Amino acid sequence: MKHFKPITRRVNTIIILSLVFGLGMTTAYFSYNENSALISTTRNNLHQQSDILYQSIKNAMLPGNAPIAVSLFTDIRDINPAYEIMLFRENGVQAFSDNTTIDTVNTNLMRKKFSERLTQINDMFTIHNDPQFTSTVLQRKTSAFQISDKGQTFFTIYKPLLNLPKCAVCHGSDHTIRGIIKIRSNITPIVKKQRINLLIAGAFFILLLLFLTLLLTRFFKTKILGPVKHIGTVCTEVTSGNFNSRVTINNEDEIGVLGDTVNTMVEGLYERFQLSKFVSSSTINSIKNKEEGFKDSITLFFSDIRSFTAYSENKTPEQIVENLNKILSMQTEIIHKYGGDVDKYVGDEVVALFTGEEKEINACRSALEIQKELAARSASHYDGLQVGIGLNTGEVILGMIGSSQRADFTVIGDHVNFASRLCDAAKPGQVIISDSVYTNLHNRFKTSNPYKIKVKGKEKFQRVYILTPLTKEDPEV
Amino acid sequence: MKKIILITVISSLFLFLSGCKNKETARLIVPDNYTNWTITADNLNYPIPGHENHFRRVFINSTGKKVMTEKKNGRVFYNYPKGTIIIKEIYPSLNPKPETKPISLSVMIKDPDNPKSRDGWVWIVKDLKKNTEKIIDYEFCYDCHTNANEPHPYGDGNPNGDFRDDVFFPYKKGN
Incomplete structure (x- = not known):
C-alpha cells in the first residue's frame, strides 16, 4: 500500500508559504519604501538647507560681511534649538570664536578692514577626534551621517566651505578649505515614525496573514477537500457493498458535478448488482x-x-x-x-x-x-x-x-x-x-x-x- | 512537500541574488597622449586653493581648439564643443625639475549629457601613481571653476567678466 500523504497538509503549506512570501514581500517592500522616502526626504531637505546656507555664507562673506553670517547662524539656532548650525575652521576650532581670521584678512589686505573683537573663551567650541569631520577636511567632500545617543537620533552634515579664488584675495591662496559648515538636526521624531510604520506594517501583515490563512484554509476545506473526502467515503462504502450511500454535495461547481457523477455511477453499479442475480x-x-x-x-x-x-x-x-x-x-x-x-x-x-x-x-x-x-x-x-x-x-x-x-x-x-x-x-x-x-x-x-x-x-x-x-x-x- | 520547500528556497535565493547589483567596474577615460596636445598654460608656479603648492601645466585637445565665442550684450561667451578635454598636470612641488613627472591630472571633459557632469563638464582626478581615475561630481572642482566666468586673480584675470565656460586659461586662436 502506498504511503498516505494527506493533501490537506500540502494545500495548507502552499497557502501559508504563498501568503508569507506574497504578503511579506509586498509589506516589506512598501514599508521599506515608505521609510526610505521618509528618511531620504528629511536628508534631502537638510542637504538643500546646507546648500542654501553655503551659498548664503559665501555671498555674505565676499563683500566683507562676515558678521552677517555669524548673526545668521545665531538666528537659525534661536528659531529652532533642535537645529544646530555652526561653522568651523579646518583645524576644528569654531569660526569667529577669536581674532585669527580677522588678523589674517587685515594682513592680506594690508589695512584694518575688520576691528578685533574681544575673545569670549566661553563661546569657543572645538571639534576633537571626529572622524567624519576629519574625513570631510581631507576628502574636501560633504559627508552626512546619523548617530543615536541617549534615545535621541541626530542627522549631521559636514559641508566644506571652499576657499574660492574670489575669497583668496582676503584669505590667501595657501589653503583650499575655508571652513566646515556643520548642520545637525534632531530627527528622533522621524526615526520614531519609521519604527511605528514598521510596527503597523508588521501587525497588518500578521493580521492579514491570519485572516487570509483562515479564509483560504476554510474555503479549501469546505469547498474542495471536504467534498473530496466525502466522495472518498461514499466510494469506500459502495466498495463494501452499501449501495444506499450517496454523495450529498450542494456545490454548483466541478466538485458538485463530480458528486452527481459518482451518485449516477453508484446507481448504475446497484442496477448491475441487482441484474447479476439474474445472470449466471x-x-x-x-x-x-x-x-x-x-x-x-x-x-x-x-x-x-x-x-x-x-x-x-x-x-x-x-x-x-x-x-x-x-x-x-x-x-x-x-x-x-x-x-x-x-x-x-x-x-x-x-x-x-x-x-x-x-x-x-x-x-x-x-x-x-x-x-x-x-x-x-x-x-x-x-x-x-x-x-x-x-x-x-x-x-x-x-x-x-x-x-x-x-x-x-x-x-x-x-x-x-x-x-x-x-x-x-x-x-x-x-x-x-x-x-x-x-x-x-x-x-x-x-x-x-x-x-x-x-x-x-x-x-x-x-x-x-x-x-x-x-x-x-x-x-x- | 520537499518540492514545495525546494521551490521556496530557490525563489528566495533568486530574489536575494537579484537584489545584489553588479558594481560598475572603473574604466579609465583620460587619454595618455595628451602631452602632444596644445598647452594653454605652463607657468603656473604659484599656490592656489585646490592645488596649493603644486606646479601646474594645462593642455587642451584639438576638439577644444574649436571653441566658439559669441558676444552678447557686450559680454563674450565661450562655448567649448562636446568632446573637449582639458588636462591640468599637477606636479609634486611649485618648482619641479625638468625631468620631474606629474603626480596627478585634473581633467575636464565636455560632456553635458553625462549624468555626472556639472555645468556641462565631467570633472576627473587621475592619480598617476595608482593609475586610478575618480569622477568628482560634487562641488569641489566645479565650484571653484565657476569663478573663471568673472574677474578672478589668475592668468589674465578675465577683466571683462567674459563667460569662459569654467576655464581659467581659455584657448585663444593663435596660441
Missing part, C-alpha cells in the same frame, strides 16, 4: 474475460420437479409461482453453498454447473442436501413438491449462445443431454449419477448397485448409480 456467474465471468467459447470438463446438475404439470392444474398461478420460487430458491442456495453456478432455470428445471477438482463431490453434496431438505420439509414448506436430480461429468462446450441482441453463456454437448436424461429418469427424491461421476467420488458416497438404462440419443445401455441419502454416521455429514 459463468456468464458474468465470460463477459468480464471476453470469452468466445471453449471446452471444459464439468459436472452437470439437472433437477426437475416431479409431476409439476399435474400440480399446476390444481393450483392458482400465484400459488404456483410462490411455491416454485421457494423450491428453486432453496435449490439455488444449496448449489451456491457448494460452489456450483446456476446456469439457468427452464420452467421448473434447474441447470447448474460444478467445476474444479471436487466438482463431482460438490454436485453430489448439493443434490443430497436438496433431497434431504425436501424429504424433511416438502409437505410443510414446499406444498408437497419433490424433485428428481441427474448428475453427469464430461467435456462440454461453453460459450455465448444466442444472437447479438440476446445471448446466454451456457453449455452444449452430448454430456449435457445425458445429464438431462438422467434427471428425467430420476424418481421423486432420487439422485441418479453417471458412471463418470461415480468414478471420481472415490467411495465417499454410498450408492446402490449400478443400473443399466437406455436413454434417448444413446444406442447402448448406460451404467448409472443412485446415490443413497446421507445418514448421521456418514462422514460427509
